[in-house]
Amino acid sequence: MKRKSSPVNHSLILGVSGGIGVYKALELLRLFQKAGFETWVVMTENAQRFVSPLSFQTFTPNPVITSLFTEPLVHIELQKREILLIAPATANIIGKIACGICDDALSTITCAFPGPKVLVPAMNKEMWENPVVQENIRKLKSLGYHIMEPKEGELASGEWGKGRMPEPEEIFAFVQSLLSQKKEGILSGLKILITAGRTEEDIDPVRVLTNRSSGRLGKELAEKAKDWGADCLLIAGRMEEKPEGVKIISCRTASEMLSLLKRESKKNDILIMTAAVGDYKPLVREKGKKIKKKSFSLPLVKNVDILESLREEKLFKVGFSLDSEAELIKEAKRKLKEKNLDLICANSFASLESDFIEATILSRDGEIERLPRMTKREFAAHLLQKIKTKFNEKVKSFT
Template structure:
């Protein structure tokens, strides 16, 4: 649990989009972190999720009208706007954002929005053609100019059956944005620290169309980078070719291709880095010569002469100062712990995160991982966890070592 959200007052405005069903999970995640949650629903949103569901999860009555029809009690939009530490509009439909951008006030939610003195966070959700329409783009830009935080829509399959950008950010990503927002105003353990993370595979060219690579997806590295950023660090990812992205705006991505590219990018930044995490699956060997033209098929076998690449973690370990924290990764199939312990000294890292391909759910391509945190002091075995949770454990270990 992140203590940043404990006691924070979160006002959620739910509008009439299919993504409204996801708000149940968002409320649960906020309550799990001990935030106070109050919801305002538009009439249209009730077609997608019931007020009873959200009232039960939030432990507060859900509001949608200015007055309670049974008691006549007035739901003051002014008091609601003053109560909140943060207002979240999710899902934010094209219609609602148009109202917000132009000051239209035709329901309790809009009246509360116009009265709110707290920061406002917006999670757009609509079909892809609506999302890319110039009027929607203009309205989002206008809302950003008001100082509102936009939690960008995500790509994927939409309710229409089309595939593209327009999905509301997943509740976990909205939580990340909320934590990041509050983290900016509170003490974070890695605030002011610079972190470098290597992630993904490298591609070693044979000729213009062929290359040698591996199955690393970069998911673990990006999860660690996001968690470092959430804890206040200024993070740079040196990334091989991957299809993942960061949820944190304060993370800088440097795209590379080969092991040599990665070495040069890391070497350039290492001296000014406080924390360095080597998660990338860097090729150990690369072709000695790269053909400038496509190699034609011939009868018989073909051999490719290979040369050793630079061991990035080992080379940086030789430069490491006592003020720097470095973390190595090991993916092993045999003598796992012995090999991981050997890397502690060989690469001069503070601890090694060991992946064993013998463990179900670990290794490349999974959304989970089963790791051991190996240091000179101890070996800590973690259960099978999501990569996000593994990243939290790894960053916790870094924070403890930073003192």
């Protein structure tokens, strides 16, 4: 008999790993199929011990994938699908994904999949509370994976605790809400001002006083904010690479940057200040001629403190604090308060000129989030999500 098909509006890969909750994945597949999704099921070998591929095949017109070695190559073919959902996600598949292991169809397809990935962990209480599993979950969250936390309730073993797989209807709603956020862009409607790169101060007509900041983080933030629907303006000092598709105003010195920010602050909702602004500038600038003395002293004076100068501006402000490990948190707390910031990201000198960052995010409300080392692109995505949450909370508190 020919299966009745609904109009296709989304495409989904449903990964099924070998946990007791596999039977719920059948109903989940039925819900997606009924809602008009193009569905692809990928089963691990152990999942097939619980429910046969034939049962899943009943609900999807596409072949149920159980092997990687097929023609065409599934891990490449499926890259074009919209979202990947693994439900149930065993402790084993979570560990493999977190470590980049690709030893079967599901782990390889997940590793090769560029789109949003949702994991629905389900396991007994002891496994869920195992520090290794928790560490893997933290790592995957920080890498942008969406984790739908297990429920508390009666587990398959008969004991009570956290680890139960949510009901198919709840998982279906979670995925639907992610897809609608993605469409609208989680930052759409917001005007975001980002500074990036390094400032420089003239010593004479050819020499400058500057620092080692590459501007990479500001670039990643600007590109991600634009992708997520924000109206984004970048005020850029010297940068190695500029973001694509973002409005940019360039400047050189700290005071040029400050006057641009004073002008733009009123027109924006959020300021993210990643630029490395020189703390000092030469007391006197040699105009017209190059310094040629055999030796000379260069007296320096404190430069303008941009965030301090903007402390009365009403927009949501995010600062950065670069310091030695020993001083990091103490200094970040001081700056958060004194400069009247909403968030501050504390990071050590190791992030300079690097593609990686290990940061701690401190919020005005006292929350402290220590993040593991990650790429600046991953950090940009995490920070923007956090800014969105805290910005919404702030707006709500005023209404």
